[in-house]
Amino acid sequence: MHEPRPILLSKAxxxxxxxxxxxxxxxxxADGVIKDIAPNLTAGLPPETEIVDCxxxxxxxxxVDMRAFIGEPGAEHRETLASASQAAxxxxxxxxxxxxxxxxVIDDPAIVDFILRRARDTAIVHVHPMAALTKGLEGRxxxxxxxxxxxxAVAFTDGTRSIGSAQVLRRxxxxxxxxxxxxxxxxxxxxxxxxxxxxxxxxxxxLGLAGLSKAAETIIFERDVRLAAITGGRYHAAxxxxxxxxxxxxxxxxxxxxxxxxxxxxxxxxxxRDVVGYxxxxxxxxPLRAEEDRIALVEAVxxxxxxxxxxxxxxxxxEVKRLPFSEAAFGAxxxxxxxxxxxxxxxxxxxxxxxxxxxMSTRPAERxxxxxxxxxxxxxxxxxxxxxxxxxxxxxxxxxxxxxxxPFDEARFEGRVVRTLVAGxxxxxxx
Amino acid sequence: MTSNxxxxxxxxxxxxxxxxxxxxxxxxxxxxxxxxxxLLNRQxxxxxxxxxxxxxxxxxxxxxxxxxxxxxIAGKRLGADVMNMSVSTSSVKKGETLVDTAATLNAxxxxxxxxxxxxxxxxxLLARKVDCAVVNAGDGxxxxxxxxxxxxxxxxxxxxxxxxxxxxxxxxxxxSRVARSNILLLQALGAQVRVVAPPTLLPKGIERFGVAVxxxxxxxxxxxxxxxxxxxxxxxxxxxxxxxxxxxxxxWGLDEAKLRYARPDALVxxxxxxxxxxxxxxxxxxxxxSLIREQVEMGVAVRMAVLDALSRTLxxxxxxx
Numbered sequence: 001m002h003e004p005r006p007i008l009l010s011k012a013x014x015x016x017x018x019x020x021x022x023x024x025x026x027x028x029x030a031d032g033v034i035k036d037i038a039p040n041l042t043a044g045l046p047p048e049t050e051i052v053d054c055x056x057x058x059x060x061x062x063x064v065d066m067r068a069f070i071g072e073p074g075a076e077h078r079e080t081l082a083s084a085s086q087a088a089x090x091x092x093x094x095x096x097x098x099x100x101x102x103x104x105v106i107d108d109p110a111i112v113d114f115i116l117r118r119a120r121d122t123a124i125v126h127v128h129p130m131a132a133l134t135k136g137l138e139g140r141x142x143x144x145x146x147x148x149x150x151x152x153a154v155a156f157t158d159g160t161r162s163i164g165s166a167q168v169l170r171r172x173x174x175x176x177x178x179x180x181x182x183x184x185x186x187x188x189x190x191x192x193x194x195x196x197x198x199x200x201x202x203x204x205x206x207l208g209l210a211g212l213s214k215a216a217e218t219i220i221f222e223r224d225v226r227l228a229a230i231t232g233g234r235y236h237a238a239x240x241x242x243x244x245x246x247x248x249x250x251x252x253x254x255x256x257x258x259x260x261x262x263x264x265x266x267x268x269x270x271x272x273r274d275v276v277g278y279x280x281x282x283x284x285x286x287p288l289r290a291e292e293d294r295i296a297l298v299e300a301v302x303x304x305x306x307x308x309x310x311x312x313x314x315x316x317x318x319e320v321k322r323l324p325f326s327e328a329a330f331g332a333x334x335x336x337x338x339x340x341x342x343x344x345x346x347x348x349x350x351x352x353x354x355x356x357x358x359x360m361s362t363r364p365a366e367r368x369x370x371x372x373x374x375x376x377x378x379x380x381x382x383x384x385x386x387x388x389x390x391x392x393x394x395x396x397x398x399x400x401x402x403x404x405x406x407p408f409d410e411a412r413f414e415g416r417v418v419r420t421l422v423a424g425x426x427x428x429x430x431x
Numbered sequence: 432m433t434s435n436x437x438x439x440x441x442x443x444x445x446x447x448x449x450x451x452x453x454x455x456x457x458x459x460x461x462x463x464x465x466x467x468x469x470l471l472n473r474q475x476x477x478x479x480x481x482x483x484x485x486x487x488x489x490x491x492x493x494x495x496x497x498x499x500x501x502x503x504i505a506g507k508r509l510g511a512d513v514m515n516m517s518v519s520t521s522s523v524k525k526g527e528t529l530v531d532t533a534a535t536l537n538a539x540x541x542x543x544x545x546x547x548x549x550x551x552x553x554x555x556l557l558a559r560k561v562d563c564a565v566v567n568a569g570d571g572x573x574x575x576x577x578x579x580x581x582x583x584x585x586x587x588x589x590x591x592x593x594x595x596x597x598x599x600x601x602x603x604x605x606x607s608r609v610a611r612s613n614i615l616l617l618q619a620l621g622a623q624v625r626v627v628a629p630p631t632l633l634p635k636g637i638e639r640f641g642v643a644v645x646x647x648x649x650x651x652x653x654x655x656x657x658x659x660x661x662x663x664x665x666x667x668x669x670x671x672x673x674x675x676x677x678x679x680x681x682x683w684g685l686d687e688a689k690l691r692y693a694r695p696d697a698l699v700x701x702x703x704x705x706x707x708x709x710x711x712x713x714x715x716x717x718x719x720x721s722l723i724r725e726q727v728e729m730g731v732a733v734r735m736a737v738l739d740a741l742s743r744t745l746x747x748x749x750x751x752x
Contacts, residue, residue, distance in 0.1 A: 200635045201635050201636045202635065202636025202637075202639045202640075203636070204634075204635065204636075205605075205634035205635055205636050205637060205640075206611070206636075206640070207551055207552065207573060208551035208552075208570070208571045208572035208573030208574070208608060208611060209551050209552075209571075209572075209573075211634075211635055277555075278551070278552030278555060278556065319528070322528070322530050322556075323528060323529065323530075323556075324529060324548065324550030324551070324552055324553035324556055324571075325550065325551065325552045326550045326551060326552075326571065327550055
């Protein structure tokens with residue numbers, strides 16, 4: 001590929017959470033990096049510079065999505081690295097962290113290498129894999145944390161499986177500590193979760209669906225925090241959903257334990273009532289909770305307690321979703337809608353835009369030690385341009401993901417991504 | 432002989448998926464219609480031509496003897512061609528999904544599908560994929576509307592009313608679609624409902640259903656008019672939800688001693704099939720206060736009423752042919 005032309009983003013609102021910067025100005029991009037940011041850069045532009053009129057647009061660092069499930073290798077009918085990257089680009093996501101629950105599982109350095117090469121050849125955004133924390137995701141023996149990290153795995157997780165054995169998790173946290181390995185955990189006690197398919201409570205009882213207790217999450221998270229404390233390991237809860245867990249998180253942080261947590265965009269914008277009618281596109285793991293938990297979660301993002309928002313992108317085809325609720329697969333696609341859904345929280349006044357972008361871009365990049373999440377001069381030019389006032393309705397047929405299991409079917413949004421740049425190259429343009 | 436029972440009554444819906452959403456008027460209308468079929472069923476000539484030319488398919492994904500035969504008799508007495516399809520869960524797992532099955536059956540142009548499935552919401556899912564009327568014959572732990580209707584009919588015939596009665600539903604509430612449908616129906620018609628069960632068999636949030644919750648039979652049955660027992664599935668008896676059959680029967684099984692907590696004229700019901708010696712003692716099940724056999728009789732009448740009422744809005748129907 002030849003180098004793209006230089007680009008001038010002219011008269012944009014520039015929002016950069018890495019510097020708490022919210023200003024008007026020009027951004028000059030060349031050689032894949034941000035060359036300069038200043039109130040006016042129109043004088044002395046390099047020849048052939050493409051000038052993009054950004055007077056009505058906001059330039060933000062491209063989103064870094066820390067939790068996306070992709071079917072490659074093994075389930076390419078659900079999603080490939082290529083299709084996921086197209087979806088990501090359309091959603092302003094410039095870096096995807098893919099999850100290791102592939103077939104074969106990403107538990108061997110050769111598979112990390114495979115993912116990175118496939119991504120380089122087929123994906124239009126940056127892709128970094130998380131590797132399995134235990135071999136075969138079986139929760140028993142730890143993987144080669146050092147070698148996997150050296151091969152390019154950015155963190156270690158068993159995906160949507162929770163490690164039942166405290167001893168296994170303790171050893172992994174201890175062993176991984178000196179490698180600086182980040183351990184990402186799905187906090188759900190499997191035995192307590194049982195056959196549960198939605199949030200436990202009155203609504204599940206009325207629908208006759210097996211409930212999944214919030215305690216299943218909080219018990220494991222509380223255990224994990226104690227393990228992080230005694231090991232000194234780096235720990236991240238993959239998706240917290242309820243107020244009780246937030247209290248545990250607050251105490252952990254106050255105590256100086258190296259613990260952080262994400263919330264998924266679904267849990268920040270939807271609640272258990274969306275399940276009514278046995279709508280399987282709202283069957284998620286962890287499950288959607290009650291409205292008061294959703295509100296507590298949004299407040300936790302607003303105050304910085306929850307630092308990271310993930311898409312929890314999980315493509316599932318019709319064959320596993322068009323089933324009775326208890327038999328259907330868990331998961332929803334989210335790469336293309338996470339920003340638009342997040343902007344709802346901004347227009348509601350629940351979050352400010354800076355906080356939203358920080359949680360979707362700057363903080364995940366920092367926690368994973370990846371480039372991105374910043375518009376600093378010299379940084380790689382991963383940028384999303386968004387039109388905040390553009391109203392639109394999601395037509396699932398336009399989704400670029402291979403699966404259309406979106407909980408935002410026909411949803412009304414205000415604000416959309418109009419252009420996405422990855423290393424200075426335009427990879428998506430809304431026309 | 433009655434002619435054209437309640438000829439003007441119709442359900443303004445294509446399917447009967449649950450008690451939820453039925454108005455009290457619709458419930459009473461169905462019960463009134465069923466009364467007429469009780470009389471018909473006691474005659475020598477039990478046949479009507481209401482559903483003549485219609486095809487009714489009983490699609491049971493979960494084994495059932497009494498409900499399936501009750502629907503079969505109901506359909507046949509109304510003149511429908513009835514076909515029974517028992518689809519075991521294992522054969523479904525071999526490949527064909529519920530929606531595929533629905534599409535296949537739909538292509539055969541049935542007029543009514545009677546569906547039972549082990550998953551809550553499955554009947555509703557199927558109903559969205561077919562053109563005919565669908566009757567829920569039990570979906571998971573969600574609803575079993577014809578059971579609640581037949582229970583209400585049985586109560587009304589014996590007590591003369593439902594309004595103002597106190598009904599105790601006892602046993603495995605958590606897994607019971609019968610309990611859910613009965614709670615909704617009895618409340619809609621003005622009864623006070625209690626649930627009585629060990630705490631492991633009470634679903635979360637049950638107190639928000641507007642029922643009184645009791646842990647023991649003495650307080651739970653005090654002064655009630657109706658004692659409705661539920662079946663305890665075998666796999667839940669031995670340590671998973673309750674420690675043992677012996678302990679369960681001791682504390683929650685209905686015997687003559689516990690029945691004396693209720694009003695002297697209290698009546699006993701059970702949706703069947705009964706586990707004698709687990710949730711109910713034989714002396715009570717076969718005793719003078721038992722309505723259990725009458726419930727079976729009412730089942731056929733209620734299902735005829737439901738089929739009749741739904742058929743009145745089927746496309747191409749000649750009014751009261």
